[in-house]
Structures are given as C-alpha cells and as structure tokens.
Amino acid sequence: MIEEDHVLRPFNASEAIPIHIAAKIAGVKPRTMQHWCVVHRIGRRIANGPWRVSRPALQMLLDGDNAALRAYLSGERAGRVAAYLSRAGL
Template identity: 55%
Template sequence: MTDDDDRVLRPYDPAEAISVAKAAKIAGRSKRTILEWVAKHGIGRKVVGRVEVSAVALPMLLDGDMAALRAYRRGDRSSERVARYLARTDIKNPQNAQNTQSRYGVVVSGEE
C-alpha cells in the first residue's frame, strides 16, 4: 500500500458524509482549509464531481488522533479506537465495501 492509497477512505459510506461547508462550520475553518485537509489527510473523497467529508474522520483529525484516522482510512470500523468516533457521530451501522459499492455505485478500491 502506498502513502496515496493510505489516504483513501475504505470503505466509503455515503451515510458518513457531510458537505465541505458543514465540515468547515464544525471545524471553525474555511472551506478551502477543509479541501486542503481532504487532500492532505484523506478525511473525505470526491464523489460525482463534489467533495464529501467523513463526519467520522473530521473529529479524528481535529482531536489529533492520527492512529485512529489511519485505521479508519484503511477500513477499520470495529476497533475500540475507531468505534468511539463512530458512536460520537451517531453512526451505528457502517456499510461494508461490497454493499456500499453495489448500493451506491461508488468505487471503493481507491481509484476514482
């Protein structure tokens, strides 16, 4: 896995997505900063021409919990470290990669 691959959310679940504007409001930062964080830290992805931010990954970054963020980007949704962020954002049943891809037609392999 390359560093670039490590910055792609796996699996991608639309239920976890918030807009760049909402992420900016939550973080108290500009939309431009959020877009930079998406590119640099992999807290979101481009879907059908727009950027969506993970409501789970954003607080990980804001808390400085890079270990949780790395695990989450790799697809971990069950470890205690990641599960507490899922609970915090009230996301209880994240989809697995196959269900997400088939239900939403989203590429989950990391290729866009």
C-alpha cells in the same frame, strides 16, 4: 502497489458531510477544508461531483487522534474507530 484509502468507501451518505458544513464544524474556511481533505485524506470527491468529508475522520483529525485516523484510512471499523463511528451516530 499503492494502498487505497478507505475514506467513505463504500460510500455511506450518513457519514458524509459537505465541505461547507465540515469547515463550519472545524472553524476554518471551505478552501482550507478541501486542502485538509487532500492532505489528511479525510474526504474525497464522490463520482467526480462535490467533495464530501467523513464526519468520523474529521473528528479524529480535530481530536488529534492520528492512530484512529490511520486505522480508519486502512479500512478498520473496530476498536478506536468504532468509538468515532458511534459518536457520529453511525
């Protein structure tokens, strides 16, 4: 059985940012950010619409905090992940 990522599940609009904004924060092109969404699993398409990036997951990636990102993707919202959620104002 394949475990599904919990990025932006349930969808929380205050956590999600558009690709172009995430790319600007990271200092990369939007196409690179879309690639990161797929490779690092920090964002997803919402209802077959536009890509959205998780602000906390992006920050985890930029900080190099792989443990927090793994925990976030597995559905954890406490511990290290809670600190990133707080930083994002969530």
